Amino acid sequence: MEPSLARYIWRHTWRQQLWILFVVALSMIPYFMSFDLPKQIVNGPIQGAGFEQPGATQPFLAIDIPLPLIGNVHIFDGFQLSRTQHLIGLSLVFLLLVIVNGLFKLYINTYKGRLGERMLRRIRFELVDRVLRFPPAHFKRVKGAEIATMIKDEVEPLGGFIGDAFVTPAQLGGQAITALVFIIIQSFWLGMIAAFIVGIQLIIIPQMRKRLIRLGRERQLTARALSGRVGEIVDGIGAIHINDTSNYERGDIAERLGRIYKIRYDLYQWKFLVKFINNFLAQVTPFLFYLVGGLFALQGRLDIGQLVAVINAYKDLPSPLKDLIDWDQNRQDVQVKYAQVVEQFSMSALIDEKVQTLTIEPVPALTGALAAVNLSLTDDSGARLVERVSVQINPGESVAIVGAAGSGAEAFAESFGKLLWPESGRVAAGGIDIHELPESVIGRRFAYASSEAYLFQGTLRDNLLYGLKHAPLTSVTYEGAAAAQRRWSVDEAQMAGNPDYDTRSDWIDYLAAGATGPDDLYHAIRPVLDAVALSQEILDLALRTRIEDGVHPNVTSRIVEVREALRRRLADEGLDDLVASFEPGEYNPQATVGENLLFGAATGPAMSGKELARDDYFLSILKADGLDEALYTMGLEIASNAIELFADLPPDHPFFQQLAFMTAEDIPQYQQLLQRLRGKSFDAVSSEDRASIVKLSFAYIEPRHRFGLLTPDLMQKIVHARHQFYESLPERLRGAIERYDPQRYTTAATLMDNVLFGRISASQPDGPERIRSIVRDLLDALGLHDEVLDIGLDFNVGVGGRRLTGGQRQKLDVARALLKRADYIILNRPLSALDQRSQDAVTRNVLEEIHRDDRNPAVIWVLPNPHLADLFERVIVFHAGELAEDGTHETLTAGNGIFTRLLQ
Amino acid sequence: MLLNDEVGMLRKVPLFARVAPAKLKLLAFTSDRVSYREGQTLFHQGDEGDAAYVVLSGTADIIVDSAAGQIKVAEVEPNEIVGEIAILCDVSRTATVTATSALEVLKIRKDHFLRLLTEFPEMTVEIVKVLADRLSHTTAELTAARSKARQANS
Structure with missing residues (x-):
């Protein structure tokens, strides 16, 4: 990326910058005119210059252009107006200028804002684009949260600055010079005073601000590191809990926050000091104007109108000046930020843009062999993983790769998946290095799954079909407002250097999965899900929704x-x-008493637990049958039973899981309650206490809890109450329950x-x-x-697929690899989270699925142990980073090599 | 059958004979009452052990898969406990247990059972006794089988 921000901005926006500069220059004309006008108003109609005679008139809007050499060119005589008319006329012109200046400002600011936002979009996109092209090894060293902070927060101020990059110095500088020139024209010495103070400001303030920039840079780095650490805490929360290191993390975060606080506090102190000095210098000038200008006026060397105009003009000098100094600080600040971000995103090994070009048309099948030629691989520390291996895998071959952990088998497979780049040698498909093949070929004709399955937040379906979304395949037709919106977004995307791929298009490559469209996609999906034994689990998920x-x-x-x-x-x-x-007319012994009463599914909390036991309508139904007292007695019985069983147990005892109607914390409360209620008749008990007790009976299931509390008579009453309940259900409860x-x-x-x-x-x-x-x-x-x-x-898998188990994630990853029907399917110990038996079963099923319908892709499977190797045509054995044996299962078992030793 | 009846049944199991009734009631409450039909299997050899079973009524066979086919090694009767080995030493089930008549059992989950053992040493002692008894039986049978085998070979 371009290391200089100014050049980067100029290259992408020079046309717009020139236009806006022109507009700014144009806006200077009315701006200057508005300075001269107050003088004319005060000296002319107000003080009466030129209106000494009663009834005198003066020309209004006469246009004379003084030109050098030629002299005055007289264009328009103007209207002859009286003193009052003149005052009104000049004031109206003043109002007009205010409006014109305002409109200019509005246009310039909007234009700048848009320019900045477009550039921000461009920069952010370029950064993400680079992330997509980072070499895989780079991701071992960077923290996701830090990259996100850089793209989201650190380049943000750039957007605000880009619009101002060239315009602001021109505009503010123009304004300041205009004001200064105006003052000099009015009075040379007052002008010199102003120019002198301005000079001091322009030299001292930027000097003082250098420290601010240094602090700002430190703030940026510490804040970025903080977000990286917060990201780590979130990702590693399990490790934190398991190792009791939450306080270590607290300490680290507090320490970092302390450092950030110190930097920020330093920043404030210095910032306000600079501000104070700046303000002081700005205020000194009017003091000199009043003093010196006043003396001039007393001596008659300056008229009052001029003094007012000078002071008025000066009012407009400090603010552009201050803004100009601010702009300069902003410029340095932003330049530093930009340089730091660019540094993080610049590297020589970036994947070539051409490799990732969008390819809409289908990619033909690979017919050449996949070969490793003199391939050496190293890990991040430089240790050798694979040492000069040459091997060729032909189309349609099914190959098992076997080796102990650290034998190089996994690294070898990773190099086929382009996840590990060769240290020397190369991997070639059909004679072409796979690193030179476009990703459209590798991503469609190769499939890769490993134990490190990553799922994106979204539904199971999104993740399953993720491997088919290579390009927008359908063109969506938009109509009316949507069409205008689409045109707008395409135009804007192009102006910001973004691609205009339509995310509403159907990206799913149905043909690749062996389907013709969304309707028969399930015919392709189902055997794949069956093969990885995921259909059952997905059905169970569905049944729970x-x-x-x-x-x-x-x-x-x-x-x-x-x-x-x-x-x-x-x-x-x-x-x-x-x-x-x-059954509407029968008591269901396997359901709770509460369920039997309501005979419906509650849609909110109003119809369950204590809320229900307190509900007036519900209580009135119970009362009619005398059920309220019966349930109260039942609740008392349950409470005393539960206390008898559980009172001695510590609150964290696992037996409490079995206690459906109360928690460990409730036990002491119910102990007190029982003591208070002992011997009291039902009528004497407060409604609150009644509700606490009756609520217990709702969760009771006779066959499970076996306290022997349900009599046939009671069950009958409950069924009766159920009918009564729905007979005259009040409006407010209708939405709260859905009757079975x-x-x-x-x-x-x-x-x-x-x-x-x-x-x-x-x-x-x-x-x-x-x-x-x-x-x-x-x-x-x-x-x-x-x-x-x-x-x-439709099940949402959560962040990184965490709502699924490790085994489910891996199965889904394998299913995703199978679905695209690639020519080379590389499976790198993909099912490590499953137990041995399921691994074996899934391996067999997957091999069968791969070859179903006479398909014959090459399969390269790194097996966790060698006893399944007989399912493959060819077995390659890795040992200590070298290719130790290569042959059919029979020849290897017949020999007396490493493979036979691994089998034992 | 109610909780209190189950407590009565549990007291007849030698393993629990000396445990206080209140604790037995807790054990009964936290366990599941499960009924099996004739021919239904409680667990299979090789499964992961997650629970022990106290037979309340009915009978079951303990069957071991071996190279020579299925061998019935014992029969379970009311008031006996089965399946405790797998949950005591974290091995998979060493045998298959199949009901030979309508069977009522109390299923005691592994974590509950282990918790009880740590809390009631008297139960642990009983378990040790039962296991030692079985071991001596097994040793005796093994000795007999070996000497028979030696005779057959010679």
Whole structure:
């Protein structure tokens, strides 16, 4: 990047800068005229010069242009106006000039602002563009948060400065010189006084400000380091908790903040000192004007009008001057910032722009062999990882790479994925070095997955299809306002040197995945997800979600069918007792008392726990049946049972997980409450205490808690109360609860709850797992599998995919690599987070999926251990950075080399 | 069956015989009551051990997979505990347990069980006794099997 800011700005904006300079020069004319006018008003109509005779008139708006050599050129006589008319006329001209000056200012500022913002956009884009082209090794040394700070915060002031870079010195300098010249014309000596003070200001202040710039630079560096550390704390929060180093981090942050504080405080002290001196110098001048100018006026060498005009003109001198000094400081400051940012983003090994050119048309399959020629790889410290390896992998070959940790097998695979650049030698595809091949070839014809799977924040679907988004493939047609908006953004992007790729276009390369469009994409996705054993997990995610009304009408409208199918299936398999269904007229023993009362899904807190136990309408329903007292007695029983069981346990005891109706903190409170309530009749208990006790009964499930508190009579009453509750449900509660309806989808409940429409029996072994597998099976049989999978793919994976488990992330990464159907599929110990059994199963499935439909890409798989090597046509063994053995599984097992030793 | 009945059952298990009733009630409450049908499997050999089971009613077979096929090594009866080895020493299940009649068990989760052992040493002593007893049985059987094998070879 251009190291000098001024040249960078000039190169990209010289046309605009020249235009704005011209406008500024033009604006000087009315500006100067507005200086002369007060003198004319005071001397003319107010003091009466030229109006000595009553009824005298003077020409108004007469235009004479004094030209050197030729003399006065008379253009216009003007209107003859009386003294009052003249005053009004001149005042109106003054008003007009105020407006014209204001409009000029408005135009200039807007234009500058736009210029600056465009340049800011350009710089930021250029920086991110460079990040995209950094060599991979560079990312081992830089902190993401620091780069983000540089791009976001540190170049920000540049935007403000760019518009001012050339205009401000011209404009302010022009203004200051105009004012100064005007003063000199009025009175030579007063002008000299002003010029002298200005000279002092212009020399001293920038000198003093040098220190400010140095402090500013320190502030920038410390602040950048701070954001880097904060980023580290966020990323490494697990390590911090595990090692009890939160206070070490606190200490480090406090220390850094202290340093930043000191720098900032120094800055303030110095800044205000400079300000004081500057202000003082500016105020000294009027003092001299009053004194010297006053003496001149007394001596008659200066008329009052001139003195007023000088003082008036001087009013306009300090502020442009101060702004000019500010501008200069800003310039130095920004230049330093720019230089520092540019330094961080400049390196010789940047990936060539041509390598990343946008390629819309499909890239033909690679037919040449992939070869490493004399390849040596080193790590960041310079240690050899792979030593002069030459090997050729032909199209369609399936190769297992085997080696102990540190044998160089992983580094070798990384070099094929362009993640590790060769120290010497090269990797070539079809005879061309892969570092010279465009990324459009590598990124589409190569697939790479390793244990370090990175997912972007977004849905599972976004991440799965990420490997297909190479270029905007469809052109979107816009109409009306949207078309204008699109035109605007294309124009603006071009003016700021940004690309105008349309993010609303469909970037997904369906053809590459073997589909024709979004409609049959699932046919391509599903076998891939099945191969990595992710479909089940995604279906389970879907079953745990709540579906908004109308988003997946196929699923919600067929829910009754699914429920019936589930009932039939359970009956067929003799598993009726696995799920206790919700029946409007029956008590469900596997559900809580609360659920049985409400028989609906609460949409907010108003219909659960203590809130519910306090609700007037709900209480009135309970009272009608005498249920309030029954539930109160039940709650008392539960409380005393819970206290008997748990009172002696420390609050962190794992048994508390089992206690559904209260937490460890509640135990002492309930102990006190029970003592207070002992012997009191139900009617004597306050409503608040009643609610605390009754609330306990809501969470009770007889088969699980087994206190023996539910009688058939009580259950019947509860079912009765349920009907009463919905009979006259007041308006305010209608939105808070959604009643269970066997014939309808309940939006407030999860998809699984909707399918079950009941509760899984607590006394059945592995109930949830069995139900899940039955439901998955059922969805497939009903043809709803893809639709539900679609719901699961909407799951947001969180920052870096952290809402998924490590194993799920790795599986997703492998699925992403498989989906694009590359010619060379490189899998670098991609499933390390899985246990051995699942790894084996997924490896077999993935190999099968890769070769499905007679596809025959080359597979290069770095295996965690050698016992799966027999699945591959060829086995390459790495040992201590060298290629130790290479051959078929049979020849290697027949020999007595490293491979046979690894197998043992 | 209610919590109090379960406590009565637990007291008959030698392992828990000397544990205070209040603690047994807690154990019963924090455990899950699970019912199996005939032929259903509690756990498979090789699974990760996450719980021990106290049989309340019914019977089950303990079956070991070996090179020679499945061998039934023992039968479980009411008031006995199974599956405790895998959770005591973090190995995978050493045998498969299958119900041979309708089976009611109390499933005690691993973390709960270990917690109980540290809190009630008397239970730990009982466990040691039971294990030592089994070990001596196993040793005796092994000796018998070896001498038989030697006779067969010679």
